[in-house]
Amino acid sequence: MRKKARIIYNPTSGKELFKRTLPDVLIKLEKAGFETSAYATEKSGDATEEAQRALQGNYDVLIAAGGDGTLNEVVNGIAEQPNRPKLGIIPMGTVNDFGRALHLPNDIMSAIDVIIDNHITKVDIGKMNNRYFINLAAGGQLTQVSYETPSKLKTIVGPFAYYIKGFEMLPQMKAVDLRIQYDDEVFQGEALLFLLGLTNSMAGFEKLVPDAKLDDGYFSLIIVEKANLAELGHIMTLASRGEHTKHPKVHYKKAKAINISSYTDMQLNVDGEYGGKLPGNFLNLKQHIEVFTPSDVTISELTEQ
Template identity: 55%
Template sequence: MKRARIIYNPTSGREIFRRHLPEVLMKLEQAGYETSCHATTCAGDASVAAASAAERGFDLIIASGGDGTLNEVVNGLAEKPNRPRLGLIPTGTTNDFARALHIPRDIEDALDIIIKGDTIPVDVGRMNDKYFINIAGGGRITELTYEVPSKLKTVLGQLAYYLKGIEMLPSFKPTNVRIEYDGKVFEGEVMLFLIGLTNSVGGFEKLAPDSSINDGLFTLMFLKKTNMAETIRVISLALRGEHLHDPHLEYVKANHIKVTSQDTVQLNLDGEFGGLLPAEFQNLYRHLNVCAPLDKLRKEDRVDADHNVVLKNSLIDEEDEIRSDQ
């Protein structure tokens, strides 16, 4: 029998997943999975649980929670030689990565995608000794996501971020940085920089319209020094996907990026505090296989049919081999 490990944040989404857990376990059993659960208890706990599940040879890990829970699971898996398939049941506030893969918020619908078993290879970002699966960034505006109190996110949802953003606007100031990317260099003041793996950042689904989750490249964006009015204007353009040709914005693709600064600059990794500059970013090409609705993916995120057939057959062969050894 195949083995699945559920790692979930019990407080995410007003504890909605905990209430649905009996039905989730029943459906997984009917699909042929022997399933066990781990409810996270503190920061970093999901990473430890994911690493342990990989070492114990689980076939599937299901992460349920928000972007922070997913980030911890990715950090637990990223350095393991044998990385199980990853399924997502999004119950957080933003769920950027799940949104990029068109994984629904409805628990039953998300579980059906996992049980169906179709997977897509996805790139993973490495920043110094940490990992991310959606976005990294720096600059005062990027601190927004982890400065919003958890209770406020639970009550107000996405609105909490907008309200906090308005509150923080007067403190948005430029930072002097040096950005090296694939042999090119930018030196100067920026309002923020973003290093993305998907098209969905903070609920902005048009921020990186030509990004791909599995092409081995980051989308690098940085907003050069502007006044507050110009910053607000560019943000409003980004909401409509009309920002790419703005003269204040640089938008490029790169595999390897290094950012340094004489200033103290906090980093954001998948919506959580990620440390301080300096930082070096490397794209790990197709490092994880994630359950996804293949027919709903953007064309930029799809892989050729041969890859999926080979991937699915190799997973079946691995499972047969494991069962024969037991």
């Protein structure tokens, strides 16, 4: 029996390359035994709604073609359901943090080959209040970089745009009094930011969470205490090498469930998009989603760069 596949794609991602390549993609999948159709998103939330409709249509495979935002929306459309289809990913965004973590090829046809090869990996996802994420959730002014960086700058210089914007924002950063309960421990004090990582990458920082595991049921929690400008610049430099967890102002923990609150406003970043404000209740859903991954890469290698 032929498998049913539904492609959900952002037509503006990757300078509209996927949109132009779509006829060849459909032909390749049809020849591989998939009955395939496609849907182009137009606005925020479209990918979530289409993923929910695809569930009702009993699709075996959903393919998200776009950036991490498109992928996040697709996951939010299927995460609550027991009959979740397998998830294929064609990275088309500026950075593609989740695709990097899975070692997925950037070439469209090579990414389709990964789906056709049918090698499946079960990966964790996070739940924040009533929203799901697949890569990272964070709070603090510096974490606003991914959705405040101008699109034109990202188009010109790619992932380096986030570094430029990040260093530009350093002088503006202010510490916030936070209470962070993680499993049976508590951090209480002034912090500049916190990060909950499911993978090792955010906005191109490929060693941000150096020992992240995609399927162990744990978040990697990073808390950066109040620091001066020089210390914060040093932490960012260390982060590019994966050595920031050794800094005395940085706390690095593992936890399955995390509750974070504050009396002061702190914006949240969820998979590179604005995620509201604190408080936040975070839960790791172990091996909740099945994704297609390269057959020559084992789960233990997926976070090694």
